[in-house]
Amino acid sequence: MQPRPLQLKALPLLLGIALGAVAIPAFAHFLVVYTPQTALVRATDLPFHLVFTHAFNGGPSMAMDKPQRFYYAKRSAPNEQIEEVDLARYLEPIQWAGEQGPVSAWKATVPRNVVRSLGDYQIVVEPTPYLEEAEGLYIQQFAKVMVNVGGVPGNWSETLGLPAEIHSLNKTYANWTGGVFRGVVLGNGSPVPYTQVEVEYLNHDLDVANNTFVADGKIDAPHPSLAAIVILTDANGQFSFTLPKAGWWGFAALSVGPENEYNGKPLSQDAILWVQATDLPQ
Amino acid sequence: MKLACTFTAVWLLASSQPLFAHTPLFDCFDNGDDTLTCEGGFSDGASATGVGVRMVDAQGKVLEQGKLDAKGSITFKRPAGGFSVVFEAGAEHALTVLGDDIT
Numbered sequence: 001m002q003p004r005p006l007q008l009k010a011l012p013l014l015l016g017i018a019l020g021a022v023a024i025p026a027f028a029h030f031l032v033v034y035t036p037q038t039a040l041v042r043a044t045d046l047p048f049h050l051v052f053t054h055a056f057n058g059g060p061s062m063a064m065d066k067p068q069r070f071y072y073a074k075r076s077a078p079n080e081q082i083e084e085v086d087l088a089r090y091l092e093p094i095q096w097a098g099e100q101g102p103v104s105a106w107k108a109t110v111p112r113n114v115v116r117s118l119g120d121y122q123i124v125v126e127p128t129p130y131l132e133e134a135e136g137l138y139i140q141q142f143a144k145v146m147v148n149v150g151g152v153p154g155n156w157s158e159t160l161g162l163p164a165e166i167h168s169l170n171k172t173y174a175n176w177t178g179g180v181f182r183g184v185v186l187g188n189g190s191p192v193p194y195t196q197v198e199v200e201y202l203n204h205d206l207d208v209a210n211n212t213f214v215a216d217g218k219i220d221a222p223h224p225s226l227a228a229i230v231i232l233t234d235a236n237g238q239f240s241f242t243l244p245k246a247g248w249w250g251f252a253a254l255s256v257g258p259e260n261e262y263n264g265k266p267l268s269q270d271a272i273l274w275v276q277a278t279d280l281p282q
Numbered sequence: 283m284k285l286a287c288t289f290t291a292v293w294l295l296a297s298s299q300p301l302f303a304h305t306p307l308f309d310c311f312d313n314g315d316d317t318l319t320c321e322g323g324f325s326d327g328a329s330a331t332g333v334g335v336r337m338v339d340a341q342g343k344v345l346e347q348g349k350l351d352a353k354g355s356i357t358f359k360r361p362a363g364g365f366s367v368v369f370e371a372g373a374e375h376a377l378t379v380l381g382d383d384i385t
Contacts, residue, residue, distance in 0.1 A: 042309060043309075043311070076353045076354075077329060077331070077352055077353045077354055078327060078328075078329050079329075079352065080352070080353060113311075116311050117321055117355075118307060118309060118321045118322075118323050118354070119323070150307050150309050150321075150323070151305070151307045151325055152307050152321075152323030152324070152325070152327070152354075153325070153326070153327040154327070
C-alpha cells in the first residue's frame with residue numbers, strides 16, 4: 001500500500017497558517033498510550049490512559065472506540081514461549097476533555113499481581129479503526145509501549161507480528177536524554193524502506209485526575225516542522241532519532257500495514273511506538 | 283519508606299557490580315496464600331536457572347533453600363517470624379530481600 005501522502009495532509013496545515021489559525025498538522029494523529037514510568041525497580045499497579053490525539057499540541061483529540069485488543073506480551077525466561085495476557089478487562093471508558101469538548105477515551109489500572117514478574121512487558125493497543133472524516137479514511141494505529149520491572153531484560157527487542165509495527169532496536173524504557181533511539185518500521189512483518197516516520201514529543205503533560213492535557217506545553221515549536229518532525233527510514237527500513245528532551249517521544253509510521261480498506265473506505269494501518277527519555281541525574 | 287530504602291540498598295548493591303559483567307537482580311512477592319515467590323535474573327538477560335536461593339531467619343539460620351527453576355522462580359512457605367531471602371549468585375553477587383519488604 002502506498003503511504004498516505006503528506007502533501008495532501010499538509011493542505012489543511014497550510015490553510016490554517018494562511019488563516020492565522022493554530023497550526024495543527026492533520027497528519028499528526030497519535031494514539032497516546034500513557035503510563036507515568038516505564039522503568040520500574042519494583043512491580044506496582046500500572047495506570048494507563050489511552051487517548052487518540054495530536055501529541056505535540058495536546059489536542060484536538062478524537063473519539064476512541066473500545067480497542068479491539070489491549071494486552072501485554074512477555075517472555076518469562078529465555079527459553080520460554082512469549083505469553084500474551086489480555087488486559088481488556090481493566091479498560092474503563094472516560095471522557096477526555098479538550099478545547100473542542102470531551103471525547104471518549106480509555107483508562108486502565110493493571111494490578112500489580114498481573115505485572116509483578118521481573119522483565120519486559122510489551123503492552124499493545126490494537127484500536128478499532130477511527131473514521132477520519134476530513135480525510136475520508138479510517139485510521140488504525142497499532143501502538144506499543146514497554147514496561148520493565150526490576151531491570152531484567154526480556155523480549156524488548158522482539159517483534160510481535162503486528163500488521164504495522166516498529167521494531168525497537170533500543171530499550172524504549174532505558175534512554176538518557178540525548179541518546180539515540182533506533183527502530184525498524186515493519187509492514188506485515190517486513191521492513192519498509194524510505195517510508196515516513198513522524199516523531200512527536202508529548203508536549204503537554206497528562207492531567208490524569210481530570211482526564212485532560214495540561215494547558216501549557218513544555219516547548220514552543222518555532223515552526224510546524226519542529227512540532228511534527230518527519231524523518232525517513234533508510235533502505236533497510238531503519239531510522240534513528242536523537243532524543244533531545246526528557247519525557248515521552250512518539251514514533252508513527254503511517255499506512256504500512258497490509259489492509260487498506262475498512263467499511264468501504266480506505267484504511268491506514270499505522271505503527272506507533274512510545275519511547276521514554278530520562279535526564280541524567282545531577 | 284522502609285521498603286523503598288531497603289530495596290534501594292539492594293539496587294545500589296546490584297549496580298555496584300562491574301560494567302558489562304552481568305548484574306544480578308532479584309525480588310520476591312507475597313502470593314497471598316502464606317507462600318511467597320522469588321524471581322532472579324541478570325541484567326544481560328542470562329538465565330538464572332539453577333542459582334541457589336535460601337531463606338534465613340534473623341540469626342542467619344537457614345529455614346528453606348532451593349534453586350531457581352527454568353523460569354528463574356522459586357516458591358517458599360512464608361515463615362511466621364522475621365526472615366530474609368538471599369539470592370546466591372556468586373560470592374560478590376549475593377542479594378538479600380528482607381521479609382518485611384515482601385508484599
